[in-house]
Amino acid sequence: MTASLEFRDLPKIELHLHLEGAAPPAFIRGLAREKSVDIGGIFDENGNYTYRDFDHFLKVYDAACTTLQGPEDFHRLTLAVLEESASHGVIYTESFLSPDFCGGGDLAAWRDYLAAIEAAAAEAETRFGITMRGIITAIRHLGPDQSRNTARVAAETAGDFITGFGLAGAELMGRPGDYTYAFDAAREAGLELTAHAGEWGGPDMVADTIRDLRVSRIGHGINAIHDLALVDVLAETGTVLEVCPGSNVFLNAVKDWPSHPIARLRDRGVKVTVSTDDPPYFLTTMSDEYANLARHFAFGPDDFAELNRTALDAAFCDAKTKERLAARLEKA
Numbered sequence: 001m002t003a004s005l006e007f008r009d010l011p012k013i014e015l016h017l018h019l020e021g022a023a024p025p026a027f028i029r030g031l032a033r034e035k036s037v038d039i040g041g042i043f044d045e046n047g048n049y050t051y052r053d054f055d056h057f058l059k060v061y062d063a064a065c066t067t068l069q070g071p072e073d074f075h076r077l078t079l080a081v082l083e084e085s086a087s088h089g090v091i092y093t094e095s096f097l098s099p100d101f102c103g104g105g106d107l108a109a110w111r112d113y114l115a116a117i118e119a120a121a122a123e124a125e126t127r128f129g130i131t132m133r134g135i136i137t138a139i140r141h142l143g144p145d146q147s148r149n150t151a152r153v154a155a156e157t158a159g160d161f162i163t164g165f166g167l168a169g170a171e172l173m174g175r176p177g178d179y180t181y182a183f184d185a186a187r188e189a190g191l192e193l194t195a196h197a198g199e200w201g202g203p204d205m206v207a208d209t210i211r212d213l214r215v216s217r218i219g220h221g222i223n224a225i226h227d228l229a230l231v232d233v234l235a236e237t238g239t240v241l242e243v244c245p246g247s248n249v250f251l252n253a254v255k256d257w258p259s260h261p262i263a264r265l266r267d268r269g270v271k272v273t274v275s276t277d278d279p280p281y282f283l284t285t286m287s288d289e290y291a292n293l294a295r296h297f298a299f300g301p302d303d304f305a306e307l308n309r310t311a312l313d314a315a316f317c318d319a320k321t322k323e324r325l326a327a328r329l330e331k332a
């Protein structure tokens with residue numbers, strides 16, 4: 001999309017990116033070849049990821065992840081993802097990291113993966129000018145017991161780099177209250193909190209997530225629009241939505257771009273931000289997201305500046321890092 005070119009150099013803050021979900025398809029194909037892993041069925045004739053619906057998407061995602069077999073692979077993955085993000089003007093990204101994909105949830109194994117990811121992030125900061133922080137993410141469809149283990153792993157490795165805890169995966173499995181224990185443990189460890197809700201679930205899922213998990217941010221949250229009283233609560237409490245419009249359109253969580261509620265939520269006072277979620281799976285980039293917001297909702301420079309300020313305010317990083325990033329946003 002050529003319209004996205006004009007937004008490429010604009011500095012951007014991204015809060016919602018799944019590390020494995022951002023893996024460029026060519027990178028995964030390369031790994032599969034190296035390791036002789038057969039994942040041919042997950043690509044279409046153009047070399048992009050292909051799947052039928054959200055459940056199948058999760059399966060293809062897991063299949064792609066089978067090529068990521070050790071810390072060194074995650075080092076390379078992190079570099080590839082951050083280089084791609086930086087090429088679209090992203091100066092700060094928060095990435096969901098899953099110990100379940102990195103050593104099967106074992107703490108000692110996770111430490112090795114984390115060291116590799118963190119080293120790659122430091123290298124990317126020097127080479128590409130992008131700062132990364134990690135949000136350790138429990139996978140909902142693995143169940144509450146596993147989420148407790150993930151929270152324990154998160155608590156043990158919380159620090160300057162791991163700053164958040166989250167919940168992703170199949171939203172309609174179980175209720176938010178099933179994960180309260182994990183979120184309480186993560187909060188006690190000083191981690192900031194976010195959870196996917198209201199992408200597939202209704203407003204009740206968003207309301208229960210805020211009540212039971214006490215998160216400051218919600219991943220997606222777009223279905224809150226079906227309950228205006230809830231929208232007003234989000235606005236009053238300053239709950240930040242990590243909105244991923246391209247993802248929502250591609251997966252048919254909304255009908256099309258014009259019917260996406262991002263502008264309506266913002267106009268009613270909700271703090272919205274914009275991210276790509278799993279960009280190559282949805283054939284999007286941050287530049288494309290901005291181009292579509294300009295095209296469908298007439299977002300201009302002031303709107304984008306506001307989106308980025310909101311995102312930086314809500315970012316799970318220390319004040320010094322925020323100051324440094326704010327200066328870069330302002331310069332643009």
Ligand SMILES: [Zn+2]
Nearest residue numbers: 168196219277
């Ligand atoms: Zn997501």
